[in-house]
Amino acid sequence: MIYLDYAATTPMSTQALQVYSEVSKNYFGNANSLHDLGTSSKDIVTQCKIELAKFIEAPSNGIFFTSGGTESNMLAIQNLLKASQNKGKHIITTAIEHSSLFNYFNQLEKEHGYTVTYLGIDKKAQVDIQHIQQAITSETVLVSIQHANSEIGAIQSLKEIGDFLHKHDVLFHSDCVQTFGKIPISVKACNLDSISISSHKNYGPKGVGAIYLNPNLVLYQPTNVKPGTTDVAGVAAFIAAMQENAPYMEKEYQRIKVLRDLFVSEVVKRDIAAEVLTFDQQMPHIISLLLDRVKGDYAMLEFNRAGIAISTGSACSIGHQEPSRTILALGKSADEAKRLIRLSLGKSTEQADLEKAAKVCQNIISHY
Template identity: 45%
Template sequence: MKYFDYAATTPMDLEAAQIYVKTATEYYGNTGSLHDAGSIAKDILENCRRELAKMLGVDSSGIYFTSGGSESNYLGIQALLSSQKAKNKHHIISSLAEHTSIRSTLEILEERGYEVTLLPFNEEGQIDIAMLKEATKENTALIAIQHGNSEIGTLQPIAEIGEWCREKDILFHSDSVHTFGKIDLHSFANKVDSFSMSAHKFYGPKGIGVGYVNPKLAWMPHYPGTTHENGFRPGTLNVPAIAAMTIAAQQMTARQEEIYAHTAHLRQLFITALAEIKDRVTIYSAKGEQQLPHTLAMRIHGVEGQWAMLECNRRGYAISTGSACSTGLKAPAKTMTAMNVPDKPAKEMIRISFGRDTSEQDAAELAGILVQIAKESML
């Protein structure tokens, strides 16, 4: 199977896997134990926290280890809303295209009395800053806008949103699961109050991630009586997975520019290879550096996305029709709805995502298969 679904998950880095096994079998102490085995595990944990903080350009005291992006999104938002800065404010602004974990969290908050405003995307898959400013109210407590869209790969204007939040004294959470390891997050991390990361998106193990909350904010634990991670979440820490995630993160940041250039080349090669059917293809993207090159969302006019995906799968190529967290739903991808794409063309959307080991040959062959599918659909 030729894999083109790196936006859904990535294979685990070999060195990260080796570190996982070594830590699990040799340094297996509980970080909460006071004996030497526990202390060694604790030292590994804190070293990983410092290393990740250095890669992100943030204070290590704001780094918390979680089970992944979804939990980090949920707990990050809960932490921000528990702070004094959000007291007596009950309005939240987000987007129609947020990850399911954000949308579900907002639905829970609505049941608790919060008012939620969901903004659409423009035709390039981005938030309109003027619309966001217009939606802001005196009692807006939080703005939650993703950094990179997982379905079409567009980047949001985080700097401008961050400046607006500072000006209006509004808290800002951003889901950065789709961007860590792809682009430098130093400037991003200084614009937000909390963000999320998930290791399996950058060649680390599944079931481990990071939630960051600005340590200057005083927040209340969501789970009463929690002692782990300074009250951020309960449960014994998965030190082997944390160590493996840190190694995977180091590998990705070290090769970030190289991999960015590689996926940008593959993207252009792939689009060029579709020239024969270009009149029947729509590509959803933003301009220039506002587009992550490793994610390519497109549709072949008249070909349902699920059919194209199954045909590619039958021929040995793995692609997707959007976020893996929404697979099985009959509704179109959330991003298509946010961009006001009508139902029928929205359901024709497919996502091709490239990885660091994707070859030119495989990319060209997949494009050729899509050309064949387009032609067959006309018979």
């Protein structure tokens, strides 16, 4: 099968698998234990924190490993709100955040008395910094803006936003799950107080992620941020995958961009009745299309029948695909939003894969 769903998950790299196996066999001690086996495991985790901190340009004492992107988002927001609980109860975010954050912010409104402002995006899929400026009040304690959207790949300008928020003493979080390991992320340059990342989006194991929490701002006891037994082998494999990919990050970005451009040209050449969502600031590995007449869940099944794995833009059950919040935020109709499909590219993607995908897409629409 041709795999074009890398934004959902990636296969573990050979190096990450080898590290996982090696550490599982030889460093199985609980990193919280005081004996030598525990100390050896703790040393591995400490070194992994140092390596990750270098990669995102952050202090290593702000790094904590988690079970993945969703937990990272939750823990980051919970700790930032604890640190600012006496300052106010207003949060600013966007209408296109990942569901793990969007649903949590809804819960904070309903159950904990927070007021949440959900900013829209413009036709270029950008959050207007002026809208952030206008939304800030004396009660604003946190702004949460994802780095890149998982459905359309639009990238937000974290540095511009971070510079402004830093001047106004407002905490800043970013969900960096879709950008980590693909484009540079500098916590320091962007004045970020927390970020969330996930291993399995970057050829590491599932069930592992990390957060950065600004140790200068967050009033927490480090041991209480993520209680429980650390998956030492998973953490080591996560960092091994990161280190394996890091030297080729820019080269791979450009290779994927060429493949994306090839697919777009195929859509035009074949006169495929679909709109490819393209923006000035966009992750090239995410290709989103709004098909003419054809629902996304039906198209996904037809792609699967043709031996190609893709996804729709949102979780759905067959025949009941919900319209994508992101597509609605772009000003599209609910019917258009239900016609979203997403192809996402990765290490193993080749030109022939996208040529076949374009042909299958053409056939699906013409025979619908």
